[in-house]
Amino acid sequence: MRIETFRMERMQSTYENLVECNLSESGVEPMRAEDLLKDESERRGLLQQKLGYSQSNGTEELREQIATFYPGAKKENIQVTNGGSEANYISFWSLLEPGDRAAVMLPNYLQTWGLARGYAKADPFRMIERPDGRGGRRWGLDIKGLRKAVTKRTRVVLVTNPNNPTGGVLDEEEMEAIVAAARAARAWLVVDEIYRGAELSGPTTPTFWGRYERTLITSGLSKAFGLPGLRIGWVVGPPAQVAKLWAYHDYTTIAPGMLSDLLARRAMTPSVREQIFTRTRGYVRRYWPIVEAFVRERSDFLSVIPPRAGAIALIKYDLPIASIPLVERLRVEKSTLVVAGDQTGIPKHLRIGFGYGADPAILHDGLGRIDAMMQSLRTGARRKVTAPGRAQPARRAG
Secondary structure, eight states: OOOOOOHHHHHHHHHTTTSSEEOOOOSOSOOOHHHHOOSHHHHHHHHTOOOSOOOTTOOHHHHHHHHTTSTTOOGGGEEEESHHHHHHHHHHHHHOOTTOEEEEEESSOTHHHHHHHHHSEEEEEEEEEEEOSSSSEEEEEOHHHHHHHOOTTEEEEEEESSOTTTOOOOOHHHHHHHHHHHHHHTOEEEEEOTTTTOBSSSSOOOOSTTSOSSEEEEEESSSTTSOGGGOOEEEEOOHHHHHHHHHHHTTTTOSOOHHHHHHHHHHTSHHHHHHHHHHHHHHHHHHHHHHHHHHHTTTTTEEEOOOSBSSEEEEEEOSSSOHHHHHHHHHHHHOEEOEEGGGTTOSSEEEEEOSOSSSHHHHHHHHHHHHHHHHHHHHHHHHHHHSTTOOSOOOOOO
């Protein structure tokens, strides 16, 4: 098996700590250990923790706490991993064989697209613009495209809900359509729910858990929880499949870190979990209007469908440049990092993170640099159109 380069992740990991303005993050301002351990005895317990090997599938206490986030789940339904990415990796590794097919939602965080193409064959179905029932637009599921992508050869259906990079949240009809398609094919349904809990309004997004017996939920503490540095993720699934996943986990990172497991237990305590979600929603609700106003004031060449969850906005632009070279120019010329739409499966878009940073001035600064670059591109395009002796329109790169 050969895995293609995960270009988005390589770009972020290479440059995110080298730029002055990092708007490529898809989570909120990270929490600190002291935010979780406010009692002095808890802090002493952290310092006194022996740094040996943790239970490789997660301690029983942690798995019990994670299970409370999924109605009807028990610790036997939980496999703890090193981050949500490992949860996705061992899920696909355990389910796919050469000759299988995986139906993968696009646009997306393309780790699972690369895994599907490495282990088997990938068939896309898409999130598209749909009416929101209130006179506006939302990101929703192309149900016809889903039914075309899922066939008798489909072994896995991959969904991300809430979605990265659109911030869209599936409605009940769309969730039922996904379950029906997976059930008809007897395929496994793998649902990445790592943004569940980061809603801009309304209650926590409903989980797919409990809707279909061949379901694996992947998630972790990096996005809605603001704890990416703990590298704690998990898979929720039927006990027999979770036991199988444990065998695959033995061949990767073996076990989560002792300190991470300890802090995760605290974060996943139901009362603390809700406090964390309140904090996360505070960030996304406070910072989203800044991005919304930025786009609205440039509506002649920018547009955005408001996200329902997550600290990310997928912004469409009308400029004579493709998204990957645009992102490269922003990094080199403006020391500002964002994610190219082409790296998530949708061209002529930029994914901008708006929740990372305790001070909104960081977001304002980054958006100002993006605007300066875009205005220079627009000026250059107009000059090409009006140059003496040129009647034809400016040539569009990409």
